[in-house]
Amino acid sequence: MSTAVAPPPAATPESPPATEPAPFKPKRKRPSTGLILACTFLFVLVFLAVFADYLGFIRYPDEKVLVDGKAGRYKLGPGWEAWFGTDGLSHDVFASCIYGARVTLQIGLFATAFGIIVGGFLGVLAGYFRKTTDRVVSIITDCLLAMPALLLAMILVSRLDDVRNDVTWLDWFSRKWQLVFTLGLLAVAPLARIVRAQTMSLREREFVLAARSLGAKPGRVILREIMPNLIPAILTVAFTGLSIIIAAEGALAFLGLGVEIGTPTWGKLINDNRNQIDVAWWATFFPCLMLFLTVVSFNVIGDRLSRRFDIRQAGV
Amino acid sequence: MRYFLQRLLQFSIVFFIVTFAVMILMRLGLNAPGDPARTLLGGTADQELIDETTAKYRLDSNLFVQYFFWLKGMLTGDMGYSVPNSISVAAYIQARAMTTILLGLYATVFAVLISVPLAVHQAYKRDSMFDKVGSGLSFVFVSVPAIVLAPILTIVLINESEISFGDYVLTIGGWFPRVGDKIYPWQDLGAHIENFFVPTLVLTLPLAAIYTRLLRGDMVQTLQADFVTLASAKGVSPRRVLWVHALRNSLFSFVTSIGTQLGAIVGGAIVVEQFFDLDGMGSMLVGAILSKDLFTVQSTAAILVACVVVVNLIVDLMYAVIDPRIRHMRALA
Amino acid sequence: MSTRIQASTRDLEGPLLELTDVSTHFRTPRGLVRAVDGVSFTLERGKALGIVGESGSGKTILSRSIMGLLPPRGTVRGGSIKFEGREIGNLDRKAMRGVWGKEMAMIFQDPMTSLNPVMKIGKQIAEPLQIHLGMNKQLAWATAERLLQDVRIPEAKRRLDQYPHEMSGGMRQRVMIAIALACGPTALFADEPTTALDVTVQAQILDLLGEQRRDRNMSLILVTHDLGVVAGHTDEIAVMYGGKLVEKASTKGLFANMKMPYTEALLQSIPKLDDPSHTRLNAIAGRPPDLVNPPKGCRFAPRCPYASDKCINEEPPLVPTAEDPNHLYACWYPVGSTEYHEAKRRLAEPTDGLATATAAL
Numbered sequence A: 001m002s003t004a005v006a007p008p009p010a011a012t013p014e015s016p017p018a019t020e021p022a023p024f025k026p027k028r029k030r031p032s033t034g035l036i037l038a039c040t041f042l043f044v045l046v047f048l049a050v051f052a053d054y055l056g057f058i059r060y061p062d063e064k065v066l067v068d069g070k071a072g073r074y075k076l077g078p079g080w081e082a083w084f085g086t087d088g089l090s091h092d093v094f095a096s097c098i099y100g101a102r103v104t105l106q107i108g109l110f111a112t113a114f115g116i117i118v119g120g121f122l123g124v125l126a127g128y129f130r131k132t133t134d135r136v137v138s139i140i141t142d143c144l145l146a147m148p149a150l151l152l153a154m155i156l157v158s159r160l161d162d163v164r165n166d167v168t169w170l171d172w173f174s175r176k177w178q179l180v181f182t183l184g185l186l187a188v189a190p191l192a193r194i195v196r197a198q199t200m201s202l203r204e205r206e207f208v209l210a211a212r213s214l215g216a217k218p219g220r221v222i223l224r225e226i227m228p229n230l231i232p233a234i235l236t237v238a239f240t241g242l243s244i245i246i247a248a249e250g251a252l253a254f255l256g257l258g259v260e261i262g263t264p265t266w267g268k269l270i271n272d273n274r275n276q277i278d279v280a281w282w283a284t285f286f287p288c289l290m291l292f293l294t295v296v297s298f299n300v301i302g303d304r305l306s307r308r309f310d311i312r313q314a315g316v
Numbered sequence B: 001m002r003y004f005l006q007r008l009l010q011f012s013i014v015f016f017i018v019t020f021a022v023m024i025l026m027r028l029g030l031n032a033p034g035d036p037a038r039t040l041l042g043g044t045a046d047q048e049l050i051d052e053t054t055a056k057y058r059l060d061s062n063l064f065v066q067y068f069f070w071l072k073g074m075l076t077g078d079m080g081y082s083v084p085n086s087i088s089v090a091a092y093i094q095a096r097a098m099t100t101i102l103l104g105l106y107a108t109v110f111a112v113l114i115s116v117p118l119a120v121h122q123a124y125k126r127d128s129m130f131d132k133v134g135s136g137l138s139f140v141f142v143s144v145p146a147i148v149l150a151p152i153l154t155i156v157l158i159n160e161s162e163i164s165f166g167d168y169v170l171t172i173g174g175w176f177p178r179v180g181d182k183i184y185p186w187q188d189l190g191a192h193i194e195n196f197f198v199p200t201l202v203l204t205l206p207l208a209a210i211y212t213r214l215l216r217g218d219m220v221q222t223l224q225a226d227f228v229t230l231a232s233a234k235g236v237s238p239r240r241v242l243w244v245h246a247l248r249n250s251l252f253s254f255v256t257s258i259g260t261q262l263g264a265i266v267g268g269a270i271v272v273e274q275f276f277d278l279d280g281m282g283s284m285l286v287g288a289i290l291s292k293d294l295f296t297v298q299s300t301a302a303i304l305v306a307c308v309v310v311v312n313l314i315v316d317l318m319y320a321v322i323d324p325r326i327r328h329m330r331a332l333a
Numbered sequence C: 001m002s003t004r005i006q007a008s009t010r011d012l013e014g015p016l017l018e019l020t021d022v023s024t025h026f027r028t029p030r031g032l033v034r035a036v037d038g039v040s041f042t043l044e045r046g047k048a049l050g051i052v053g054e055s056g057s058g059k060t061i062l063s064r065s066i067m068g069l070l071p072p073r074g075t076v077r078g079g080s081i082k083f084e085g086r087e088i089g090n091l092d093r094k095a096m097r098g099v100w101g102k103e104m105a106m107i108f109q110d111p112m113t114s115l116n117p118v119m120k121i122g123k124q125i126a127e128p129l130q131i132h133l134g135m136n137k138q139l140a141w142a143t144a145e146r147l148l149q150d151v152r153i154p155e156a157k158r159r160l161d162q163y164p165h166e167m168s169g170g171m172r173q174r175v176m177i178a179i180a181l182a183c184g185p186t187a188l189f190a191d192e193p194t195t196a197l198d199v200t201v202q203a204q205i206l207d208l209l210g211e212q213r214r215d216r217n218m219s220l221i222l223v224t225h226d227l228g229v230v231a232g233h234t235d236e237i238a239v240m241y242g243g244k245l246v247e248k249a250s251t252k253g254l255f256a257n258m259k260m261p262y263t264e265a266l267l268q269s270i271p272k273l274d275d276p277s278h279t280r281l282n283a284i285a286g287r288p289p290d291l292v293n294p295p296k297g298c299r300f301a302p303r304c305p306y307a308s309d310k311c312i313n314e315e316p317p318l319v320p321t322a323e324d325p326n327h328l329y330a331c332w333y334p335v336g337s338t339e340y341h342e343a344k345r346r347l348a349e350p351t352d353g354l355a356t357a358t359a360a361l
Helices: A033-054 A093-129 A131-146 A149-166 A175-203 A206-213 A218-254 A266-276 A281-309 B002-027 B035-041 B047-056 B063-076 B089-124 B129-142 B146-158 B189-223 B226-233 B238-250 B252-275 B281-290 B294-322 B324-332 C059-067 C121-132 C137-150 C156-160 C169-181 C199-216 C227-231 C251-256 C261-268 C309-313 C338-348 C353-360
Strands: B161-165 B168-172 C017-028 C031-043 C048-052 C075-083 C104-107 C187-191 C219-224 C236-241 C244-250
Touching (some): A033 A093, A033 A281, A093 A131, A093 A175, A093 A218, A093 A266, A093 A281, A131 A175, A131 B002, A131 B252, A131 B294, A149 A218, A149 B002, A149 B281, A149 B294, A175 A218, A218 A266, A218 B252, A266 A281, A266 B146, A281 B146, B002 B294, B035 B047, B035 B294, B089 B129, B089 B189, B089 B238, B089 B252, B129 B189, B146 B189, B189 B238, B226 C104, B252 B281, B252 B294, C017 C059, C031 C075, C048 C059, C048 C227, C059 C075, C059 C104, C059 C187, C059 C219, C104 C169, C121 C137, C121 C156, C121 C169, C137 C156, C169 C199, C199 C219, C219 C227, C227 C251, C236 C251, C236 C261
Parallel strands (some): C031 C244, C048 C219, C048 C236, C104 C187, C187 C219
Antiparallel strands (some): C017 C031, C017 C075
């Protein structure tokens, strides 16, 4: 190479000439059919659950369905009389499913909120301060993940009633709140992990460095600069987490660790009716279906968000 | 080696913290002296027996001492006594463990066998009909908890149902027994398969779906790499490009998830054993937790946590086997 | 279609590579992208051809089209590609596999990403030897060691057992060359082989390529954006713009007498050592054309300082120059023509509206 040539910029793009066709804009992504279906299902479910008491076509959960004047135990299959059939207590399975949604969705939402607050807090601390804080938090998350989730949940829920009986000021801590606490605890580790990773990368970004170099205190940097940018990641994990929590709640109820007797939940309905599954499949099938559709719907939204915000969540 | 020792130490710490935490949790609400022993022995035990048991397991000393003696017992094979079942915990676990081990093993092995070819082929034929159907199915099965899949597979595969299309009546199901019997393969292979097929399927499908999604995603990325094109340009057959060049570079998330999914398998096994009345460690745990069978819960939990920890340690070593760059980095650390 | 190409059908006379009206289009949501559009040329055995153009000019796609390395889905190929007298333009990947690595080999741009990170160097070099030449493992590894020596890698034996991450970029590019040379191909495609390397290493790699080409009587197709790279290392140069061949000549002929204003602009965009300091680099204004709706006339017209109405409306054909029948160009007003000088003079004048108007009066 005689002329010693450095790799030149062959052409620097400058303002395009007027004759050039307009630059290509990708078509706005239409929301997929799956997303629309998922949102519709959840919306209808929430609507029915909230207004179940006022909607005429939904029976009360403890109302017995009569067939020829007698209690219709497992008599009615899915049909016009009772949409999802009747169960072993002659209750309308559809009504039970709707009232079950109430409990499940409430527990799911509160537990997720608990997980976000605790997990997010730990994650931000670990990611921002690193060093010892990071090590302590990572031991906490490692411990939470080393224990099979359902096992931890079973042990906790089974013991918390005893604690409540012992401690007078914990009177409000009913089974429902015990479940919220337990399931929320399960969501802490994955949330803390993803928030930690995001905080670590945000911490080195220019706008955060700028704020820090101006002498902003850690609290202010975290609150004003980092937190707002964590929302997409948290939201994404929250939806996926919600689906896992709802499934876990179903499993706990199935194992006899659900909310108080008398309140129907999907897991409990499955457990109560599974022994008659060959006679009255509907009493087990429809709670399963509701649980499945809810979990899928939250997953669809979570999946959509993770693609939108480009967040990978292999470990969750 | 230093790296390995570091990880070993880290995982041991986790093991001790978690097992200690389980012990504390199991003691919650048992504050009065003699309470733990009374719980262990059941309501009808007389004071003498309670005192004796308390002394034997040092249930009146502080928690650290109790933990120490429990751990010592664990290591020497004395895991305590399960009063509700009138059997030593060690023997109890021994009687139940095989079912759960088989279920977990089958689920993992079958899930890997299903997911790897599926994911590789999906990534290779990306966006084809095959890929779309595969992705859709794996998405659905990721979202199916065991508690949903178990009843549905029961309805489809175990219940005999007749579906009539006009005159034609199609009979499906009735292929498997409803109540699972603990029959091991070395006793009667046919009966074993009949009894374990549906429970295994319940555990396998969601697991395979998760593996497939992770592996497909990584594989798609790897297939866009230059070195994959180079391998083709060398004249390497597509099969070899996929299985030798691309696969090994795409295993990271997949191998990680084998470790992280172990907890989920245990959770699934608990539900499945309960649902199909299979006597394994899962159903044993449910019973023990509900009846406050302290030592059974503590010891079983410890064994499960140890499994999780060991598998994760193996996974950690696997990274180095798969990727020389990680080996290199660890050698420097 | 799926029959492998037999060695007996190879035509050992005549040109190595003969392209007639080759086009490669991609189906995209926006429409058909005409990445390569009607390119024809021939390449003799043992010669080195430089394909030059900006990014987006279709040079990389052209080289991959010749090799048949493009993803089959969404790609529309047209025209005829004859390699040693056999038509390979319409062969699928399966049929091409016998050619890849054995008769045609390729070197990629980025040595950091082009080697398999989890496979030993030795295995990566030995692989094509085992596949195409049926060598056993021992022989293949011994040959690999010799190849590493050929590409001037010290301690070749030890290197065979190393992984790519243990080597520098220049070293990896040498390994790439060793892989490409392994089966003694008759044509070697090098796609920007030096762009990702340090300047000092660039010259070494180019010299190595030239030397190996002469030793092995192999044709080299050097794809680059840098006229400086091809100047000392090729026999012929093909300049591409907007998916079309716009000028082709022997290297000497081109630098002595370039016809396309685009070629001229490319040359001016390279800094030279003998330029006085603070000389302005002449970047080419504007952007490469949109290949879904290419300009109607000359594709360079929108960016060409000398363009006239004719350039914008009529596409210039590829014609030989008066002096040299092998020097082809596609331009209505080539460098050196009267119109070119007029336009150049116009550009040189101050763009003072009044002055221009007065002069015209």
